[in-house]
Amino acid sequence: NAGVTQTPKFRILKIGQSMTLQCAQDMNHNYMYWYRQDPGMGLKLIYYSVGAGITDKGEVPNGYNVSRSTTEDFPLRLELAAPSQTSVYFCASKAEGSTNEKLFFGSGTQLSVL
Amino acid sequence: AQSVTQPDIHITVSEGASLELRCNYSYGATPYLFWYVQSPGQGLQLLLKYFSGDTLVQGIKGFEAEFKRSQSSFNLRKPSVHWSDAAEYFCAVGASNQGGKLIFGQGTELSVKP
Numbered sequence: 001n002a003g004v005t006q007t008p009k010f011r012i013l014k015i016g017q018s019m020t021l022q023c024a025q026d027m028n029h030n031y032m033y034w035y036r037q038d039p040g041m042g043l044k045l046i047y048y049s050v051g052a053g054i055t056d057k058g059e060v061p062n063g064y065n066v067s068r069s070t071t072e073d074f075p076l077r078l079e080l081a082a083p084s085q086t087s088v089y090f091c092a093s094k095a096e097g098s099t100n101e102k103l104f105f106g107s108g109t110q111l112s113v114l
Numbered sequence: 115a116q117s118v119t120q121p122d123i124h125i126t127v128s129e130g131a132s133l134e135l136r137c138n139y140s141y142g143a144t145p146y147l148f149w150y151v152q153s154p155g156q157g158l159q160l161l162l163k164y165f166s167g168d169t170l171v172q173g174i175k176g177f178e179a180e181f182k183r184s185q186s187s188f189n190l191r192k193p194s195v196h197w198s199d200a201a202e203y204f205c206a207v208g209a210s211n212q213g214g215k216l217i218f219g220q221g222t223e224l225s226v227k228p
Contacts, residue, residue, distance in 0.1 A: 004157070031213060031214045033214070033215070035218075040123065040220055040221075041220060042118075042204060042218035042219050042220045042221055043158075043204070043216075043218040044218075045215055045216075048213065048214075048215060050213055058215065090157055090158070092157075092158075094214040101146055101148075101163060101165070101208065101214060102160050102163065103150075103158070103160070103214065103216065105157030105158045105159070106157050107155070107156055107157045108155075108156075108157055
């Protein structure tokens with residue numbers, strides 16, 4: 001059981017380039033999330049999804065886009081990379097139900113924009 | 115505004131000593147409270163959670179936390195720290211009607227001296 005898988009683990013982008021961070025989970029979780037982690041700032045929610053075909057903005061969505069065509073996958077797209085998007089990105093998932101509040105995290109993608 | 119504050123950015127304790135990590139929150143609704151741990155290069159792992167009932171909750175790896183509504187606190191404790199506990203610890207708050215979205219604190223980095 002792989003859990004939440006993120007690829008790539010590391011990436012360096014030039015300003016203005018675009019890329020997609022991949023996230024897949026094999027636990028049949030309806031809820032999925034993208035967080036970014038900046039030093040001393042904790043984790044900030046970028047986007048989230050409560051099921052296939054449904055996405056919504058989190059706290060810091062500017063400069064990002066997401067899609068959720070399947071239950072398993074929740075890719076995060078950066079269209080025009082900026083230095084402010086240098087961060088560690090974490091994908092997470094959760095089962096449905098108020099008693100299932102545990103988030104399962106991937107191991108992260110470290111992104112540098114130069 | 116909803117927020118989580120971890121006043122201590124970095125704490126160093128000796129192996130075998132007791133540990134307390136502080137967490138204060140500001141949240142309008144009845145909160146769900148969590149502690150997550152992040153080892154270097156890894157995603158976050160749930161240590162424990164509080165939803166309701168007994169205000170002293172037990173978690174994995176010998177950790178416990180106490181919810182004090184009057185102080186808006188949810189401090190994490192461990193009676194005897196092991197070298198393997200060195201990691202970053204995050205307090206988080208959410209609610210049953212928030213679709214699993216969590217607000218994270220800034221994190222506390224724990225170092226353990228031999």
